[in-house]
Amino acid sequence: MQRKAIFGGRALPYALLLPQLAVTLVFFFWPAGMALYQSVLREDPFGLAAEFVWFENFAEVLSDPGYLQSLRTTAVFAASVTLLSLSAGLFLAVQADKVRRGAGLYRTLLIWPYAVAPAVAAVLWLFLFHPEIGLLGRALNAAGIPWDYRLNGGQAMALVVLAASWKQVSYNFLFFLAGLHAIPASVLEAAAIDGAKPVRRFWTVVFPLLSPTTFFLLVVNLVYAFFDTFGVIHALTRGGPGNATETLIYRVYVDGVDNLDLGGSAAQSVILMAIVVALTAIQFRYIERRVHY
Amino acid sequence: MATLALEGIRKSFGPVEVLHGIDLDVADGEMIVMVGASGCGKSTLLRLVAGLEVPTEGRILIGGRDVTALEPAERDIAMVFQNYALYPHMTVFGNMAYGLKIRGLPRAEIARRVQEAADLLGIGALLDRRPRQLSGGQRQRVAMGRAIVREPKLFLFDEPLSNLDAKLRVQMRAEIRRLQRRLGVTSLFVTHDQTEAMTLGDRLVVMNAGRAAQVATPMQVWSRPADVFVAGFIGSPAMNFLDATLTHGGTAATLRAGPVLPFADGRRAGPEGMGLVLGIRPEHVLAAAPGEAGEWEAAVTVVVELAEPLGSETVLHGRLPDGEELTARLPAAEVPALGGAAQVSLALRLPAAALHVFEASGGRRLDPVA
């Protein structure tokens, strides 16, 4: 898409682009290039010499049982967060869509958690589920369920999923609510006249009509679970206990910052970039399709 | 106030040439209307004069000064856009004053000019409003006001009336004409509406496919159209065209439908049997009983396909025996009751004096030999 009316000027457009391009080049392309470069090098432990090793780093990363484990962990984590936050968001949106009085108030009360940083959300849930000081953590222990997310991997996973989903429910709620508002009442009335019972109407008419929203949110939530939840894990579990909550992003951080394995970390970065590219491509194909409707 | 001259203007967009060499001289204070179907290049021509496009070839002179290479702001012109292009976030005053502010006029002078223009246009009470609070007609006036305050050498109007409803359009049309006369500013007005063109212009430029088909006063354009295109474009309902050949030593035309029509105004030069197109306006077609044609007339019979009663007149759409269409605009009293029956035949007369003669190839007007 282009516009017809434009301004003349040779240097000015470049000057206007300069700040953005400078930041982009220095902080995006340079590091991304470095990641690509380092991913095919191996440095000695003192960083004195580097050797070109082709795809050895990738081979090593991909055959490392720890990495494969964290791939599985990420899959479980992302799927759980997405499923939990999507279904809770949809459920609340359907309820809120029915309300006429106080709808605005409910909306306000249900969207503010989106403002909370993932790491702060993690801290809030920690206050609740801490085995010694948390209301629910203590209640669970008192009820005879041994609860300590610091020792039990499954519980740790449950807690990070809960903390990570919490704020995302708000986001999904907002979009589902908008999606529900966009469904014309006449379609629902037609379904009612056709004799479909309410629950059936929801699953055969409303839910299919929401599918563009659902698909969009699916991708957004996956991206969120993959990349934006570092804070939750870092603040709550540091990837532990064991490696029970070590997601791919967390592992890149640990390998690069704590273990100083530059080649391995760079190879992981490149793999992650490939995942982002794939997710972005899916998202854009979907947007394109929607535009062509 | 100034003259405007266009010399050999050509314009291409990529490989497509949309203007094929336009020459035009506009006198000081004259109102020129450029009229044509959409895509004929009339708007492009206006934008070239405005400096919003650069001609591929040719020169533009305003008041004798070559402005071809100048920026729009340096040409001392003002333009009224089709959608008015008012700045939505500025008040009426702000809209009218913006160009003057940029030119660095003193505040008092700006206020005076805006007030004067606003009073002239009857929008003096609206100066604090924003465009969205105005009606279509008021926005139109603001757009005019923005042009007037600049006191330019040249007004450019790009279909400024096409977004108004029919009644308002007639009213604004008259107002623009009065205003232009009163201010005496040389103006170029682009429209696709022939009524607007006829009523507004001192002279018309009838554009066809990137060329000026005819440059003349409205009455000349109507009475002596330069070619088949102009003849068909100006006038409503549109002129009838009938195929014919040159016969009788150039003194008459034989219609494809049969009848022979002598030329009332003189002999045409050309080989016997040359292809012609005869034009006759629907309002010049007369009703008659069959076989009653006089010397300077041709009698034809049409099968009426549609009659549109307009009250005092009726427009008949019919077909000649050879299948050609013929439209006639007759006084209602002269139209026989057609009833609902299809295939009613009706005798009509084509008076030779109302005939326009064009060459079949090229469509140029064929005038009598002097």
Next chain:
Amino acid sequence: MPEAPAPAPAAASRRSRPPRDWNPIHRVSWRTHLWLLLGVAVFCLPVWITLVGSTHDASTIGRGDVPLLPGAQGPENYRVAWLEGGGRFRTTPAWLMLRNSIVMAVLIAAGKIAISLLSAFAVVFFRFPGRMLAFWMIFVTLMLPVEVRIIPTFQVMVSLGLVNTMAGLTIPLIASATATLLFRQFFLTIPDELVEAAKLDGAGPLRFLRDVVLPLSRTNIAALFVILFLYGWNQYLWPLLVVNDQSLQTVVLGLARMIGNGDSQNEWNTIMATAVLSLLPPVAVVVLMQRWFVRGLTETEK
């Protein structure tokens, strides 16, 4: 004429919508409210616990006698949190962390808006060699979030000497494909005639930017600002990498640091007070600027 801003689609459809009687539980509407209130409760519970905790003393919380109603220690806890900081290491006081967070969030939001506005203006209102290349370069950054290039980006920061500076904290985050795309989209809707009218009025590109484009972009800027402020405020990984100077500590990261490994001997009361303080600015922004927030969310993500 695109003069009147189009009403938000949600608002428009709500007005024209007849009541929904298709719904399964519509007749028993108390259940709907019950579910919604339950949702609100789940959202508010952790905050309530934190708020209550922040008004008790450390030993009450450390013992595990989790109170459900506010205590009397509030003023003292907030004073300590605000002025001294808390946690095992008596780190940075909350006022400083909050200031850092606000400065960082505002700089990131304003910086992103400024450079995106300029680059979108250049891409939309000019034709120049390399225009599409520039556009794609900006666009591709969508696919390179900090999270996937942690180490090399940190190395760049080291070579530029930006570690432990506010500049290092903010500048690398101000490139924004999303904001550029949004502004581009909006600029494309500005009618050509408006540009031409401005040219005839004698306005050059910069004047047009200042007098026409900026005023017309106000709502977009406001909506973007809310979203980008939250984006900046919520940064975690980046400050973790770039800053270890206590005086540049941001509140989100500082809060997590105060907790350490979650030892029950922590000064939980101070930590909870800090948590409450850390919630206030972003939640206030969302609640007070809800209209812009909703608009910003829906427009940046589409």
